[in-house]
Amino acid sequence: MRLKMKRLRGFVCVSLILALLALPGMAFAEERGCTVTIPTYVEVTGTSSLTDAEFEVVLVGLDTEEPMPEKSSGTVKGSGQVDLGPMTYTVPGDYHYRISQKVGNAEGYTYDTAVYTVTVRVVNGKDDGLNAEVWAVKDGGSDKVEEILFSNAYKAPEDPKKPEEPNKPEKEKQETPGQTVKAQTVRTGDRANLSNWMLVCILSC
Numbered sequence: 301m302r303l304k305m306k307r308l309r310g311f312v313c314v315s316l317i318l319a320l321l322a323l324p325g326m327a328f329a330e331e332r333g334c335t336v337t338i339p340t341y342v343e344v345t346g347t348s349s350l351t352d353a354e355f356e357v358v359l360v361g362l363d364t365e366e367p368m369p370e371k372s373s374g375t376v377k378g379s380g381q382v383d384l385g386p387m388t389y390t391v392p393g394d395y396h397y398r399i400s401q402k403v404g405n406a407e408g409y410t411y412d413t414a415v416y417t418v419t420v421r422v423v424n425g426k427d428d429g430l431n432a433e434v435w436a437v438k439d440g441g442s443d444k445v446e447e448i449l450f451s452n453a454y455k456a457p458e459d460p461k462k463p464e465e466p467n468k469p470e471k472e473k474q475e476t477p478g479q480t481v482k483a484q485t486v487r488t489g490d491r492a493n494l495s496n497w498m499l500v501c502i503l504s505c
Contacts, residue, residue, distance in 0.1 A: 335386045336420055336434060340381070340449075342452065344379050344454055345451060347454040354377050355452065356375045357373060360400075367395065393421075399416045400415045409452055410455070412450040415439040418436045
């Protein structure tokens with residue numbers, strides 16, 4: 301019985317030693333990683349003045365194991381840049397996200413409803429580190445885009461106090477002097493023909 305207890309204690313001690321030896325390796329694995337921040341851009345067209353409207357860009361992970369930032373969305377007032385991230389990766393692989401703009405209700409604005417699929421490819425680098433390559437494809441396309449851009453258009457609302465211009469009546473048609481002279485000439489010709497018929501009738505009696 302005592303021999304069994306000694307063997308059990310020895311096994312527990314060995315297990316604890318192995319666990320302690322493994323801790324530095326586990327800490328090193330956590331430090332092995334890379335960080336990615338995804339820049340996006342919002343522009344407003346159709347107005348020369350500054351706008352107070354805010355626009356929100358949202359990032360969503362497509363898989364359950366995708367590393368997500370603490371804040372997966374960002375806002376900008378008018379035109380500007382929205383950075384999504386940072387996201388830290390410790391395991392090589394492909395990670396997929398979707399980035400879109402939240403459609404708001406600011407008066408006079410037409411929101412860009414484009415959606416981008418983003419791929420973050422994490423690979424082994426030098427010195428046992430990790431490197432990441434990031435690219436995006438716009439829905440409906442197949443080529444990689446140079447930037448993630450949302451273009452919103454602005455059109456100033458019509459002023460309800462502004463009176464509408466009345467419809468202009470069409471100009472009445474007027475006879476030109478040439479037309480009047482021609483009409484008189486026709487009537488003069490008719491009288492001459494009538495006189496000739498009367499003269500024929502008198503002679504024939």
